[in-house]
Amino acid sequence: MRYLPHTPSERAEMLALIGAASVDDFFADVPQNKRLRELPPLPLAQSEMAVERALGRMAARNMAAGSVPFFVGCGAYRHHVPASVDHLIQRSEFMTSYTPYQPEIAQGTLQYLFEFQTQVALLTGMEIANASMYDGSTGAAEAVLMAHRITKRGKAVVSGGLHPHYRDVIKTISHYSSNDAALLDVGADEMPAIDSETSCVVVQNPDVFGAVRDLAPLARHAHENGALLIVVVTEAISFGALKSPGSMGADIVVAEGQSIGNALNFGGPYLGLFATREKYLRQMPGRICGQTVDENGKRGFVLTLSAREQHIRRDKATSNICTNSGLCALAFTIHMTLLGEAGLKRMAQLNHSRACQLADALEQLPGVKLVTPRFFNEFTIETPQPGAAVIDALAAKGVLGGVPASRLFPERSELANRIIVAATETVTTDDIAAYARALKEVV
Amino acid sequence: MRYLPHTPSERAEMLALIGAASVDDFFADVPQNKRLRELPPLPLAQSEMAVERALGRMAARNMAAGSVPFFVGCGAYRHHVPASVDHLIQRSEFMTSYTPYQPEIAQGTLQYLFEFQTQVALLTGMEIANASMYDGSTGAAEAVLMAHRITKRGKAVVSGGLHPHYRDVIKTISHYSSNDAALLDVGADEMPAIDSETSCVVVQNPDVFGAVRDLAPLARHAHENGALLIVVVTEAISFGALKSPGSMGADIVVAEGQSIGNALNFGGPYLGLFATREKYLRQMPGRICGQTVDENGKRGFVLTLSAREQHIRRDKATSNICTNSGLCALAFTIHMTLLGEAGLKRMAQLNHSRACQLADALEQLPGVKLVTPRFFNEFTIETPQPGAAVIDALAAKGVLGGVPASRLFPERSELANRIIVAATETVTTDDIAAYARALKEVV
Amino acid sequence: MDMRKNLGSTAMETFTGNKGLRIEEPLIFEIGDLETTGVDFEGVGAGASRLGSLERRETIGLPGLSEPETVRHYVRLSRKNYSIDSGIFPLGSCTMKHNPRLNEKMARLPGFADIHPLQPQSTVQGALDLIDTLAHWLVELTGMASVAMSPKAGAHGELCGMVAIRAAHEASGEWATRRAVLVPDSAHGTNPATAALLGFEVRAIKAEADGTVGLDAVRAALGPDVAAMMLTNPNTCGLFEPQIVTIADALHGAGAYLYCDGANFNAIAGLVRPGDLGVDAMHINLHKTFSTPHGGGGPGAGPVVFSQALTRFAPLPRIERNADGFHIVEHSGDGDRLTAFHGQMGMFVRALTYMMSHGADGVAQASRDAVLNANYVRARLKDVMSQPFPDRPCMHEALFDDAFLKDTGVTTLDFAKAMIDEGFHPMTVYFPLVAHGAMLIEPTESESKQSLDQFIDAMRFLAEEAIRGNVERFKSAPNFAPRRRLDETRAARTPVLRYPAPLKAIAAE
């Protein structure tokens, strides 16, 4: 087996040195009747060539986004990631190292984490950020728990524009993590009632339908009532175009960072961005990298403030997270460094203008209505037919036209004819024309 | 432009420091009327995304070997190269470094060259090897020149089984390099006449038709007449199955190393292997890596014996070669290290048995005749129709069935109905069946 | 930057501060600026904006670098890291095994990497097949009834498993009275953290003198208020829990569930099935046992296998197969959900590639080699180092404590840092807590005998040096790493968690 270095004679030599007759000796503590007598009924070892063929066949049964006009968003976005990003994250020293527990030989990882934290803080308009969460949705649930800890209240108000999967994750964690936790759903544009049990208001911007709004009034409303404002962002490119959550009064910002540096990957691995105000530092979940000096006085970086974390605080920790999304954070940081301020703004502008072009084109089709007039790179349309049927018909024509609202909100029949459509910089004028043509035939 | 770091203001700052008004100042020595006033009529800069799309479209217009049953050989072979090989050769430190002129910071390159040279010597059964040539064909021409230098004779005898492109390269270089050079072509199985002007006999094994033979009698014949035997090998995997050229009496072995570690690449870059006897060391062309010690007595490696080379000896050099095939040699060395003795022999065996299976299957078709009964992984068949037509018809059915002999020997009408067919470990039983089925329909 | 400050008094200091191939690298904030970019875009026209007053107008402060500068910056940073590809990485509990490059290649096939979690299910049948196939492998290898694929890492898997356990108790109406979770004191921090997060009360179980969990201790803690036990097996001392079957029986008899922390499944995969031991839920760290790369801290993947009893409490989404293919069930009544999409697809591809490459036979052999290697390390070090639990054979990792360093003045940390100078990544230190000054060595099956011998010889040398009283080597270590020992106290006392100066100010400097 190509991955196992020992020859049979080396195994024998080692056993002899140990003084064991066979490897079975080491399994003495396993009850005899619990040891498998045969191999599990699974295929045997295969050559690289054979495995490559088998997986290649599976891959070929999927419609790759890059092979068709593609307009699917709702929390995961197809962007062009420069080739150098993927090359760099595959450097052995990044890809095959562990969490930087020995900082003297992990400065590479630690320095990029410091860069990452700074970039996230700048993008979100917040003071500090952690070294990543699993993804946006788990980050959102952690943010709610953090708000509970800070305010010592136990109820979260969730705006209707929040991605329903995010809402469900928050709901699940809230339900199980705290006995008196409760979740209040309010309409996307509603100013929610905040009572003395409400720890936070969770709002997404742009929301799941693509609509953007000014969050400052909501922030004021929350703060006046002793609650925190948690802003969720699922499209990180929007940071380059939209007023930052921090500038609108957010206390915690949670974002899905996949758009920068990371592929679609059918939903994972993704990258949770988590930023907050400095005063809440000690309630923040997750790893944090900090600057320090070595014995010679040279600048260096370490993981720090681990008194918040499970490996030190165990059942008193702010979160149970351990492994996070390190390499996705690296991809994010590299892509973000390549973009820089100028590139990000240009990219965001291009996303917005492609989406505007697309909206203009679709709106002109008879029967198609634009539901979200103010958007960044994603919007919602209404069609005469059920959205799901429209999307399937488009797919049959080789156009991946968006997400039917019914897939996310099966229970809300008023959304049945709606489709959420995204357009990024990867969309060409031809793609837009192809979509309009196909949709015209379908509706 | 993403690859150019300077901002306009940095350029201005630098010009100011130099004391130049503009970059044009530096071009003062270019006659005014020879400076382009406009950009050449070529496309302007494009984004990575745009370039990727354009090249992707070009690539899609080619029939990739891996997408069809594939049996083409004749000097380039499709083998499975483990994924780790391509990953490792892309390490920045290998890929973006130069020829190891500063050995103290190029030990990585130098050590693999030393490993490579040893592997090549072992495979060919020779004493020493150089650090690579461009490819097998240019190596073959260099070998002939080397034989001329060693024997102080000027005529080469070329066996008819030599790949005709190799023969043409030898012919071209022989013609121009030495005024009295001559090339004598003899039949593949002929024992050539060697006169006092003959420096060498060049023979390929397996030959271009796939036939294998014992070279010992030819070696004896050459040596008895004061000539050297140059053995050309175009399929390096055959070293794992066939008696080594060294053991059969070769004086110089030249091989195309592409099969090990390197992709088909439509013909290049490839890798010339060059090995000889120690006594001819100082007549060998190309770079050579040697072992030495540093000031602390630690083992290290350097480029050595450069008194043979152009940068030292200029017009007295053994060759004009400078840049060679370094990274292809690395791919070869890594793949060879992964294979090891056991893996190479197994791979060679698998190639041979696939080819035998294929020959058996094709021979059974009415009208198809096997012309080369003794072969390694490539053989020649004769069909009732012209080979070129058969191959085109097969391609139309999605089978790349080999090389029509007429493509290589357009002038030899007796070969018009022959096809040279290769089968490597990448060929499956299904591929063989598909070939037989398609050929049956075609002939 | 004035580089003259790098020049100390000795001739061996350099002007740049670099030392040959060891190159100092500033932060992007110190080399980038607001204008430079390494990404070009076509067709960014003025274009109508629909954003109005919501448009971001202020300077963000993000530095940009051209592509050559970016590549160099991150290549230089990478060179300051140790990695599996540099040498043995014997972090106990972390399972730093070889990461095959084929896995990376497969994960990047556009058919896997370039598909969207919400595109029509008819267009991702191959992806669903892959997840289903991987699920089948996991179920077969563990002997469990089902698997939830969505958890994002081990700790997230713990959450998933313990959520199911709580849900089961809620469903049976016992949640109000069953809140205790038994957790051995050798457990990984994520175990108590997870239990506490979900509203359980953590009840610690002391290890026996031999490092394992005793049936009596469990029995003593068991009662009608106990919801579950979280047991790691093989445990964090590297020992197989000999009582696990009877403990499981006892728990089940008392109406509680057995959650198994499967971080160490790599010792027994293909040889022992947790399902046969009475486990009700167990996460599998694909980034440990099945070799998806650790990536400097993630991403991982933590699918959870369930017993029949817990299967219906698994979270959404789940994949089902019927006559017309695979379906993702994304909504189902009040089903729980732990993450937005379907799990770590990128890691699934890698793990399945690894499994298919090894096959059932290779998985079993890998487990055997991992155990052999740990026992070899242990056998060759036991005379110069000290073991807290010397009596039982170890599984895939060998645990030492700092008793052999007593009175030398050398601590476990010093010892670890001296290993860095010798070219090794240290083992896990100070974990598990049940060993004093713990040193937990997990070589994995990827190490050759030659590599193990070199490591062992160096460890023996260091142990002897410590005992000989050559303390300076330890106290000053690391001497040869990119940095000397770093001041962690300062980092925590005066936290600097981001680059402070806004980029504009720098540019003006």
Place this chain on the structure above:
Amino acid sequence: MDMRKNLGSTAMETFTGNKGLRIEEPLIFEIGDLETTGVDFEGVGAGASRLGSLERRETIGLPGLSEPETVRHYVRLSRKNYSIDSGIFPLGSCTMKHNPRLNEKMARLPGFADIHPLQPQSTVQGALDLIDTLAHWLVELTGMASVAMSPKAGAHGELCGMVAIRAAHEASGEWATRRAVLVPDSAHGTNPATAALLGFEVRAIKAEADGTVGLDAVRAALGPDVAAMMLTNPNTCGLFEPQIVTIADALHGAGAYLYCDGANFNAIAGLVRPGDLGVDAMHINLHKTFSTPHGGGGPGAGPVVFSQALTRFAPLPRIERNADGFHIVEHSGDGDRLTAFHGQMGMFVRALTYMMSHGADGVAQASRDAVLNANYVRARLKDVMSQPFPDRPCMHEALFDDAFLKDTGVTTLDFAKAMIDEGFHPMTVYFPLVAHGAMLIEPTESESKQSLDQFIDAMRFLAEEAIRGNVERFKSAPNFAPRRRLDETRAARTPVLRYPAPLKAIAAE
């Protein structure tokens, strides 16, 4: 291996000989064996063999390693190298510019990497289109009539160009009397080597005091026996040959051709066209000007552009286009051939990717930046170092000599080795021969101002140190590289060119 020998007397020596991340690595012959393999194969049955007595039966002696060991071995080796991605690599004449990763990605598309040179031409139309498109770029940028794509590197391109020149003289019946080739003494070694290889007589032309070739010197050497001149422009001193147009006229007037060594085309691409200067043939090192990676010594690619006069003497194969697509002409009468197939396709993809990315505008800007950077380095170093040819502006590289080191005891080589300690790859040394103790610095356009400033500051510091008499820093250098200075004399005197012991013997040791 007994590692105790690594331990010297000082406390700073390590047992393993490793120093932190600087890890010593043996040869594969010292760690591999004959059985181990890192590649699995299915279905290697006994099978009938048709080889009979020709079968290789003896042990070859090739070591095998498992995949984890192989990856580690080569990763460790890589870490002993400097590269462009590590820092500035200012090797004059070598053009070590940034290698974009997009180029690598494109070259690996199966439609380019996985096609065979002899598969039916109808199945490779995209590949032929790519070659044709690249040819078009080269012809447009150079202003020449045609291009031969097959040469494998610069020197091979020289061969191609000089073959055409000889063929032209043969065709006109003058070859018997025209055998001299004029070669300036600043020329790269490949120029005289190529000329000599092809039966020309090399006639050296002395440079003028200002480092350029004088018209008078050329005229003096010109005669009816002169076949051609090989001129490098910009030349190897980094200067544009101011007389090139009149030299070309003189050559043409005398019935000779002008071969231009295009290694330095990167200074003028997009700004000046060699065709406008009177050049008849010129190779283009795609691995220099168009950034295909140097790969530690290759592969490169050296297409040759030709004037109308020489076009018909270009070698086979060539690509033609007609109504039904592209065709490769592989045979044509007695056409010359220089290599088996169609040239360095892998490099063509990279070069075209580079060109399309830059565009005509970017190519011109890159040339301008390259020239700007060299002049900046020169301006900032000229007061502390010495220039052999200070009078003219330089192009893309700045040439210094060792006059400033006179009486310091420090040689050019010492200076270069001290640069290694500072974290830089040295410039080209002792070339061109026309400068004493030459130091030829080519920064390329890929370096930022910040990078140049750091390099320059360090160079200034070293120059000052040398003049201050701090010689030890130079004589002992490199102190921090993976190896101290290596004994090149010993290597040449007692050549050890391969691992000596057969592998069996090692295994038995």
